[in-house]
Amino acid sequence: MKVNVAPIKKVLGPKVSFEFVTTAKEFADSEFIWADGDIKVIGEAVNTGRELELSGTILVAAALKCDRCLEEYTASIEIPFAERYREDDTKEPLEQAGLSYYQGDEIHIDQVVLENIIMAEPLKRLCKEECRGLCPYCGINLNHAVCACNHQEVDPRLAVLQQLLKKQ
Ligand SMILES: [Zn+2]
Numbered sequence: 001m002k003v004n005v006a007p008i009k010k011v012l013g014p015k016v017s018f019e020f021v022t023t024a025k026e027f028a029d030s031e032f033i034w035a036d037g038d039i040k041v042i043g044e045a046v047n048t049g050r051e052l053e054l055s056g057t058i059l060v061a062a063a064l065k066c067d068r069c070l071e072e073y074t075a076s077i078e079i080p081f082a083e084r085y086r087e088d089d090t091k092e093p094l095e096q097a098g099l100s101y102y103q104g105d106e107i108h109i110d111q112v113v114l115e116n117i118i119m120a121e122p123l124k125r126l127c128k129e130e131c132r133g134l135c136p137y138c139g140i141n142l143n144h145a146v147c148a149c150n151h152q153e154v155d156p157r158l159a160v161l162q163q164l165l166k167k168q
């Protein structure tokens with residue numbers, strides 16, 4: 001993913017828009033990336049004077065497993081990103097977050113896109129907010145069916161424990 005910034009390198013104000021479409025498979029080693037579907041990056045670059053600022057949205061699709069019902073679902077996640085780039089003429093290392101160097105007329109954004117995707121990995125995975133999960137007694141998926149078990153008397157923390165024990 002290379003953004004051609006030649007038109008704005010010497011001009012403040014006007015924006016250059018960019019768009020890239022790829023797949024997680026093509027983009028990165030599956031070890032490093034939780035997403036496994038299409039990846040789309042749309043954004044704009046602008047010259048702010050000291051730096052070029054690139055910002056936009058990374059759209060990621062992934063097949064994830066629901067924490068509650070353990071079924072797979074497809075998630076579409078929008079990750080906003082912004083990075084500033086300074087032309088590399090000094091070679092001094094930059095220690096500032098959100099600031100990178102570029103050389104020439106193109107900015108390679110793969111590294112920034114990958115970092116943003118990694119940081120956006122969903123910690124809580126739910127097929128839907130109101131997912132009913134599995135019955136702690138019979139294991140039936142309560143989104144699709146009802147069972148005869150009594151769900152009222154169970155402390156939810158104990159229910160989790162029972163589910164864990166059942167899996168072993
Ligand atoms: Zn679920």
Ligand SMILES: [Zn+2]
Nearest residue numbers: 135138147149
């Ligand atoms: Zn049940």
